[in-house]
Amino acid sequence: MLQEIHSLLSLLNIPIRFVEKPCEVKPYWVVELPSEECVKKLASRSILLKNCIELWSRAKSESQLHQNLKLALENKSNQWIISDGKENGNSDGDICPSSLIVACRPVEKSFKVEVETFCKHFSMKEKVEKIEKFEYLAFEGPVKLKNPDTMLSYIEFYGLDPNNVPEQPEDLFFGRWVADGQRDLIQFHSLKKRQFIGNTSMDAQLALIMANQAQVRGGDMVLDPFVGSGSLLVAAAHFGAYVYGSDIDYMMLHAKTRPTRVGQKVRAKEESIRGNMQQYGTRSKYLNVIVSDFSLPMWREDLRFDAIITDPPYGVREPTEKIGIDKDNYTLTEEHLLNHVPAKVDYGLVHIYRDLLNFAAKHLEIGRRLLCWYPLVREEYREEQLPSHPCLKLVANSEQVLSRLTARRLLTYEKTMDPGCDSLANGDGGEHNFREKYFNMGEATRQERKERKAAEIAAYTLRKAMQNQTDVT
Ligand SMILES: C[S@@+](CC[C@H](N)C(=O)[O-])C[C@H]1O[C@@H](n2cnc3c(N)ncnc32)[C@H](O)[C@@H]1O
The missing domain is CATH 3.40.50.150 (Vaccinia Virus protein VP39)
Structure with a gap:
């Protein structure tokens, strides 16, 4: 993914700042790009990018996520309030400017909230309950499920191991959807x-x-x-x-x-x-x-x-x-x-x-x-x-x-x-000599399989023989 995005950024001449170092075990990046137009340009080419959201809140717990958003509504400056000296959007307690939210609130703007959960399935009812918790954002416009003016994105990340899903999400994100990548291609x-x-x-x-x-x-x-x-x-x-x-x-x-x-x-x-x-x-x-x-x-x-x-x-x-x-x-x-x-x-x-x-x-x-x-x-x-x-x-x-x-x-x-x-x-x-090695390896694995099978049969015969012996004695 990194290679594709870097190639496109250099092709489109777009600078990037990684707010958080990309990590192989996380399917998301937190980055700073110069403008929404740049985000759209990048997304219009990328195959591996799923979508981009303008981050309003990011936290390690649901309550913290909502608290950040409530505080954001009071942040009248045009700057992020950084909680503990870390970069914006990275830390648990960073607060975005209210202007980001207020711009999407007018009565004439339709909206929709989409809930996405990684590694855990929720029913529609559960998703609606999650959506209702954002009521305090006070969006005045109508809800529109198809082509709304504003699409809000709520993401809960439960890790990548389906055999070991935690009770609570490890990471949560909320923000405004900006663009989809080109996966449809x-x-x-x-x-x-x-x-x-x-x-x-x-x-x-x-x-x-x-x-x-x-x-x-x-x-x-x-x-x-x-x-x-x-x-x-x-x-x-x-x-x-x-x-x-x-x-x-x-x-x-x-x-x-x-x-x-x-x-x-x-x-x-x-x-x-x-x-x-x-x-x-x-x-x-x-x-x-x-x-x-x-x-x-x-x-x-x-x-x-x-x-x-x-x-x-x-x-x-x-x-x-x-x-x-x-x-x-x-x-x-x-x-x-x-x-x-x-x-x-x-x-x-x-x-x-x-x-x-x-x-x-x-x-x-x-x-x-x-x-x-x-x-x-x-x-x-x-x-x-x-x-x-x-x-x-x-x-x-x-x-x-x-x-x-x-x-x-x-x-x-x-x-x-x-x-x-x-x-x-x-x-x-x-x-x-890739060809030679490839076919030799095929030979080796065939041989290995044969030997393993023979050993399994020998072990089985031995077990059976011993069992018979015990039955007799
Ligand atoms: C892995 S295939 C390429 C498949 C191609 N990317 C596709 O999507 O169909 C490699 C191709 O190299 C061609 N080839 C083998 N030796 C060649 C040579 N000396 N000069 C030109 N093409 C050669 C083969 O005929 C084969 O079509």
Whole structure:
């Protein structure tokens, strides 16, 4: 979440002050932003942000929360009254200016109070009782459940452990709702409803987050050089970018691979990346996709992209291949040239990422970003072994756990300068044989399971034998 929000704040040029340090075990932040307009701008882009409220009271107990609000009605200054030298909104006893509340009270303004509880369910009746306790705020306008002028938000946080829910909430918040984030887009772009998908199509939420972390803006030109079914292009185009893709797999780009959906026998005629763009109303943003091997780039030397967003092959669900032949001095005869389908050789992960970083260093605009996923075995992870390049700064790095043993990392690089003739990506992180390790691990876990089963059977047989023995004696 931090990475997405930071990327957007820097994209939108909005400063932030954390009133309370963000904490992994709390699903909320208390922050100060310059204006309501800034909050709305941020929320209009963020996928991970649920909503933003203008905080009027925050406390560790219900009685304290109400006491703060009652005192706030008497605070005629335009400043927060800070209880014990801490920052506003952070401490139990901070009092907001009455002007925040009074502005929402006039008779002509409709309102509604929404109650949200984390980790504990309340019936509608209980929620209404909670709402009625705010009567002293004396809102004069009518209650309107749909599109009220003011939406008030009351939140009770009971922790994150559903097996250990405390009697009383740990943290309580009350304030004015300002904006919702863009979570609805996850449903709108859901792969379930997308015309054309492949076996490795990127989940809609992750694709949108990637576009945000890549700081995609309207009019940008964005490339995915391992485009597959084009999920990352869909997300970038949604935020207004013109999108290009390339992939070595002719069948995939022409939607001639076996259908991915269970029960579907043949692909429909409309299935294509272009068709997906049509589906989401971004057809005008689609430049093209080209069948091409990334190890043999075909782009003009001076072409620059505003972002490169990609998910290279890991060799698990799709092969890591490039055009080539193992034989020495192989030449094609004239007669075979026309209909020749080139042979392929293995394209190791170290080489893929080295090529990708060199390509980005050359073809990105300065200050713009490369985003890519990087698979690894969790216990072998060392940050210093991640792919690097002297012209690319790693600005974000977050883990998505895939299994007990494996993960992939979303790496965000920012181009800091143009490469000189000797600035190349590092390649001395050793061979990165994710595929081999992945399948060996599969073998190991299968073996482990077999051995565990055998041990369980042996223990059971022994127990039974001993039981029989006791029965006999
Ligand atoms: C993980 S998939 C990308 C999936 C894509 N993000 C999507 O949403 O469908 C990796 C893609 O890389 C392609 N690929 C593999 N080797 C390649 C190469 N040498 N050059 C270009 N593309 C390659 C594969 O055909 C595959 O479509």
